[in-house]
């Protein structure tokens with residue numbers, strides 16, 4: 001059906017075409033997108049263009065933003081929304097601030113998050129939920145693979161969580177989901193992780209111990225695992241995977257499995273030919 005909204009969308013897309021070679025380079029830097037269908041790929045690219053028109057990226061000292069890096073960030077931001085329809089899920093903020101701070105490995109994620117969350121904590125709940133997203137650029141660059149780490153998805157999961165009030169690990173669920181099932185899956189996994197860490201603070205848990213901080217961090221970290229380490233999440237907490245699959249309406253484990261099969265097939269082909 002014709003609508004002003006759709007017309008504006010199409011006009012924005014027509015005015016901001018993306019060079020297919022640039023998009024291809026972005027895709028190559030984001031293994032987590034492997035397994036998307038051609039239609040999903042097209043839809044993701046469109047939503048990236050719209051996202052970059054709607055949000056202002058503020059690059060602080062040490063961050064150089066070109067079209068490719070803007071798309072690299074946008075694609076990670078938009079992946080969680082890919083199957084969620086046209087609703088404005090990232091509402092209430094207009095700016096993403098990118099710090100050039102050193103942020104070398106995923107293990108330092110906790111330190112950087114600590115600093116960032118302190119900053120959040122100085123603001124009131126409302127100002128906080130209406131505030132910008134802040135990301136350390138090296139953390140963004142370290143994201144995008146299947147390493148169960150994704151700074152962009154983590155921080156934006158907090159934004160989804162805040163759509164219905166303060167961040168508490170319960171984003172607005174779809175009508176076909178039950179809060180009781182969500183709460184039960186999340187709580188028992190959260191309790192399990194905390195039990196392991198209480199028994200041994202240095203335990204080698206499948207899930208990053210940072211998830212045990214509080215229910216809001218648990219949801220954000222689970223969202224990271226869902227999109228970038230779905231095999232690990234299914235191994236540790238299959239019920240959490242099931243709930244996130246219903247929430248995000250995607251099945252990253254199927255993508256990862258298809259991707260691995262393809263890789264194995266190619267490797268087998270290569271070894272067969274040598």
Ligand SMILES: [Zn+2]
Nearest residue numbers: 113158217220
């Ligand atoms: Zn967090």
